[in-house]
Amino acid sequence: MINSKRFFALDAFRGIAALLVFLYHMPDLSILTSNDFCSKSGIFVDLFFILSGFVIYHNYKNKSFDQTMRLTFIKKRLKRLLPLHFYTLFVLLGLEIIKYLSYDYLPFSQAPFSANSWDSFWPQLLLVNSTPFFVDFSWNGPNWSISAELISYLFFVLTSVLSFRKLQISFLISAFVVGLGYLFFYINYDTFDTTIDFNFSFIRGLIGFNLGVCTYIIASRCQMIYKKISKTVATLFELIAIISVISLVSAINPEIKDNFYILHLVFSLLIFVFSFEGGILSNMFKLSGFQNIGHWSYSIYLNHFFLIAIFQMVAVKLLKLQGAWILIAENVLLIILLFYSRITYNRIERRFYNRLNK
Numbered sequence: 001m002i003n004s005k006r007f008f009a010l011d012a013f014r015g016i017a018a019l020l021v022f023l024y025h026m027p028d029l030s031i032l033t034s035n036d037f038c039s040k041s042g043i044f045v046d047l048f049f050i051l052s053g054f055v056i057y058h059n060y061k062n063k064s065f066d067q068t069m070r071l072t073f074i075k076k077r078l079k080r081l082l083p084l085h086f087y088t089l090f091v092l093l094g095l096e097i098i099k100y101l102s103y104d105y106l107p108f109s110q111a112p113f114s115a116n117s118w119d120s121f122w123p124q125l126l127l128v129n130s131t132p133f134f135v136d137f138s139w140n141g142p143n144w145s146i147s148a149e150l151i152s153y154l155f156f157v158l159t160s161v162l163s164f165r166k167l168q169i170s171f172l173i174s175a176f177v178v179g180l181g182y183l184f185f186y187i188n189y190d191t192f193d194t195t196i197d198f199n200f201s202f203i204r205g206l207i208g209f210n211l212g213v214c215t216y217i218i219a220s221r222c223q224m225i226y227k228k229i230s231k232t233v234a235t236l237f238e239l240i241a242i243i244s245v246i247s248l249v250s251a252i253n254p255e256i257k258d259n260f261y262i263l264h265l266v267f268s269l270l271i272f273v274f275s276f277e278g279g280i281l282s283n284m285f286k287l288s289g290f291q292n293i294g295h296w297s298y299s300i301y302l303n304h305f306f307l308i309a310i311f312q313m314v315a316v317k318l319l320k321l322q323g324a325w326i327l328i329a330e331n332v333l334l335i336i337l338l339f340y341s342r343i344t345y346n347r348i349e350r351r352f353y354n355r356l357n358k
Helices: 008-025 038-060 067-101 118-125 141-163 167-189 198-227 231-250 254-258 261-275 280-284 288-295 297-318 324-357
Strands: none
Touching: 008 038, 008 261, 008 280, 008 288, 008 297, 008 324, 038 141, 038 198, 038 231, 038 261, 067 118, 067 141, 067 297, 067 324, 141 167, 141 198, 141 297, 167 198, 198 261, 231 261, 231 280, 288 297, 288 324, 297 324
């Protein structure tokens, strides 16, 4: 039953989405990274937002959200997100300092603290880089979405005063936020493209998060109907959902981005279908390999920018690898990212979370 279960297939999607964002940020040097799907897969950040709203609402919908619970919720989210955020950002700062100390001896293509400037460091450190304090994507650029995620959590806590234990009110509030968010972009930029201005990407996060809440409420209403369908039909639905996502992402063009809600709705469909875990594909995602990648997803997401920077310095600029060698190097980097993320998951994420709880 959706009301009491853990969503193993959706956990796996977190890891898969993180890996796809990694491939998106890689330089387009081989068939692995320059194909239509991977070269546009940065859009899977929006899948994170929708997944977050879906799972967070599932976990807290029946709790008594008084003042103590609200503070506990925020503390748990901060303990979950901040340790790894600080670690990855200061690793990049350390790399820049090493570059500064060795600049006279090694041929760096850019001067230290030029591309990675102090102007962009502080908004990232304070996680306000999904707001008008945004400067650029230097340092650990992907952590803008962590900023947007935290703002969505704060909004979630504020609206909990009105909506908890009342599915209809929760749905109406979330649907209103989604509509208002899209209206903001349309009024200001004459488009529904939520990626057009990163100074307001926190609104992009709010749209995705609240769409996840709406998706959960619809799924909870449909669970009795979905239970009656056969495993074969459920597998067919899962296959259609995955093919729809791959096809749409591969075909992204300015017209599709102008109607960004299409992407959001297809991602929501994917989450809706796989939340029931009724087919063969969703059961496949329960395998330990997929589950491990899901556990490491946050580490994969925050670690990959640093490792790509090392890859570009060593494989691209120093060794000047090309052809089959660059493809081999990319796959080696993927393996390194997984092992490194496993380490940071155990030594940073879990360790600090448990220690802060104590």
